[in-house]
Amino acid sequence: MLRNRRTAGWAAVAAISSVVIAACGGSSSGGGGNGSGNGNGTPISSNADTYNSGTAQQGGTFTYTLEKNIENWNIDSAEGNTFETAEVLNSIYPAVFNDQPDTSNVALNTAMVTSATETSTNPETIVYKINPKAVWSDGVPITYKDFQYAWQTQDTGPNNPSGHCPKCAIAGNAGYDQIKSITGSDGGKTATVVFNTPFGDWKSLFGAGYGLMPEHIAAQHGSLESSFNGYFSTTVPKVSGGPFIIQSFKSNQAVTLVPNPKYYGPAPHLDKLIFRIITDATAEPTALQNHEVDAIYPQPELDLVDQIKALAGQGVKYQLDLGLDWEHFDFNLHNKFLAQLPLRQALFTAVDLQAIIDRTVGQFDPNVGVLNNRFLMPDQAGYQDDVTSTGIGSGDVTAAKKILTDAGYTGVGTKLVDPKLGPVPALTMKYTVGNSIRQTECELFAQDAKALGVTVNVSSTDDLGASLTHADPQHDYDVIVFAWVGTPFFASGSASNYNTGGGNNFGGYSNPLVDKLMKEAVSSSDRATQVADVNKVDLQLSKDAYTLPLYQKPTFLAYYDKWVNIRDNATNQGPAYNAGEWGLASS
Numbered sequence: 001m002l003r004n005r006r007t008a009g010w011a012a013v014a015a016i017s018s019v020v021i022a023a024c025g026g027s028s029s030g031g032g033g034n035g036s037g038n039g040n041g042t043p044i045s046s047n048a049d050t051y052n053s054g055t056a057q058q059g060g061t062f063t064y065t066l067e068k069n070i071e072n073w074n075i076d077s078a079e080g081n082t083f084e085t086a087e088v089l090n091s092i093y094p095a096v097f098n099d100q101p102d103t104s105n106v107a108l109n110t111a112m113v114t115s116a117t118e119t120s121t122n123p124e125t126i127v128y129k130i131n132p133k134a135v136w137s138d139g140v141p142i143t144y145k146d147f148q149y150a151w152q153t154q155d156t157g158p159n160n161p162s163g164h165c166p167k168c169a170i171a172g173n174a175g176y177d178q179i180k181s182i183t184g185s186d187g188g189k190t191a192t193v194v195f196n197t198p199f200g201d202w203k204s205l206f207g208a209g210y211g212l213m214p215e216h217i218a219a220q221h222g223s224l225e226s227s228f229n230g231y232f233s234t235t236v237p238k239v240s241g242g243p244f245i246i247q248s249f250k251s252n253q254a255v256t257l258v259p260n261p262k263y264y265g266p267a268p269h270l271d272k273l274i275f276r277i278i279t280d281a282t283a284e285p286t287a288l289q290n291h292e293v294d295a296i297y298p299q300p301e302l303d304l305v306d307q308i309k310a311l312a313g314q315g316v317k318y319q320l321d322l323g324l325d326w327e328h329f330d331f332n333l334h335n336k337f338l339a340q341l342p343l344r345q346a347l348f349t350a351v352d353l354q355a356i357i358d359r360t361v362g363q364f365d366p367n368v369g370v371l372n373n374r375f376l377m378p379d380q381a382g383y384q385d386d387v388t389s390t391g392i393g394s395g396d397v398t399a400a401k402k403i404l405t406d407a408g409y410t411g412v413g414t415k416l417v418d419p420k421l422g423p424v425p426a427l428t429m430k431y432t433v434g435n436s437i438r439q440t441e442c443e444l445f446a447q448d449a450k451a452l453g454v455t456v457n458v459s460s461t462d463d464l465g466a467s468l469t470h471a472d473p474q475h476d477y478d479v480i481v482f483a484w485v486g487t488p489f490f491a492s493g494s495a496s497n498y499n500t501g502g503g504n505n506f507g508g509y510s511n512p513l514v515d516k517l518m519k520e521a522v523s524s525s526d527r528a529t530q531v532a533d534v535n536k537v538d539l540q541l542s543k544d545a546y547t548l549p550l551y552q553k554p555t556f557l558a559y560y561d562k563w564v565n566i567r568d569n570a571t572n573q574g575p576a577y578n579a580g581e582w583g584l585a586s587s
Helices: 083-089 144-154 215-221 224-235 279-287 302-310 342-352 353-359 396-406 436-450 463-468 492-500 513-521 527-544 575-581
Strands: 002-003 018-019 061-066 097-099 107-108 113-121 123-130 179-185 191-197 245-248 254-259 270-275 316-332 427-432 454-462 479-485 549-560
Touching: 018 396, 061 083, 061 107, 061 492, 083 575, 097 575, 107 245, 123 144, 123 254, 144 179, 144 215, 144 224, 191 224, 191 279, 191 342, 224 436, 279 302, 279 436, 302 316, 316 342, 342 436, 353 436, 353 513, 427 436, 436 454, 463 479, 492 513, 492 527, 513 527
Parallel strands: 018 479, 061 270, 427 454, 427 479
Antiparallel strands: 002 018, 002 479, 097 107, 113 123, 123 191, 179 191, 245 254, 254 270, 316 479, 316 549
16 A cells, blocks of 8 residues: 555555555564553564554544545555555555554454454355345445455456456456456345455455445446446445545545444444544654644654653653554656666665665664565564665666666766667656655765666655556656555465556556566465565566565654554554544543
């Protein structure tokens, strides 16, 4: 998921927005990535799922910040697949499973489904028992048809010959394009999913930030394509299947939620939940100090962290964590010059990753180091360095120049000339507006590129989704920096980032070996097999110099200690994963 602040999985679009990944990667078992701290810096990773638990009073208004305006309301679409959108929709569109704060597991949403069981492995069959009381806010029952809609809109092919909606602009289709059928029984309250080929990460479907949308509303708005690309993308949700319902939305100001009177699960404690949009992270500490907001979740920067630490004596707590967010540089291979491997290899070889960390996140979090894997975090089983051996990220300008010279480039170090295409034009590099850390990262990249004879013009984008999807020439890029924010499903979560034609494969990368290995990984239920396959993919991505991982991004949550049950969740769902439980502490 793209995370705009940090950009949300690893789904893409975002960037603080971060991109969420429908392709998001995390650990499917084993140690979570959370290294949390409260206002006193005390580690809390051992109880990340229950930290700040307490009994909440009924009533009150809670105001939480978003760092990006919501431009598209369809979290399953490539352009709407942002972290901020996911945080709001966590409380609107119900999921079968939800990511947990320890980042290593998911929990069944027992309010919506009483069970989700694999009943056969040949063919793989999953049976979902839907709560008989589960209804949408307009009173229409939640049924197997809602599962069908999620499947058919995200079944674009090519693995499934039927390709129900080849023109649906999805973020990713991993798993959905392997489904053979979804049928209903028990009056529609049982959904039986049968796969054409095995899908090991089946718990990633219909959930984890990508909840069900109401099929009966879609049926009122034309074809699958029309409802998916049109209505659900452009219209503020009027119907909810979660604990809250959207009362109002003011663009670039706020999204206001109130309790869903038809909710079938535990009623939320709050009378109102306001997501206030503050796109300038530097303004967030002031808003918190002035009690304009009750919690902030900004991308941490040195001054910002110091400001929050100064508020610790005023009832403010904070968590500085390392989870499933990771920062990266990506090339746009639609640029014919960047389609040439030697140029990409040289540019990434000239980049000094440690220098970037030292100038940015390393200033406030000494635990952040160079990330040498695109699928697994350093504290996850199976992590291995698939980057260093290729030389990219080393900052070795001499080696970078040799790559170019050996490939026949001239003007190395002055004005670079491709041996077949001619002078290399200036490249456009984008970062999310208002993000000073990313601005510095881009400026350092431009500095390293200049040593090779390549000019890089750095500019910001106020619409990461439009930039990544090439929807608007004014927002387009040749090089871009953003972050993926993952889920506990590191294989299927990242498939659409690198598969040929994948919904999150914004730069147009294609490698038949990668396609083959990713298909094997998502078809396996064996973690060791998945790890082996994705590490092979990771090494190939390093050799192909399509994307360069920078570091595991810190997440930073600050809030007043009068509130209970709010905690960091450094996955694609974020702290708002359990917003229905938030409330004022009982006296």
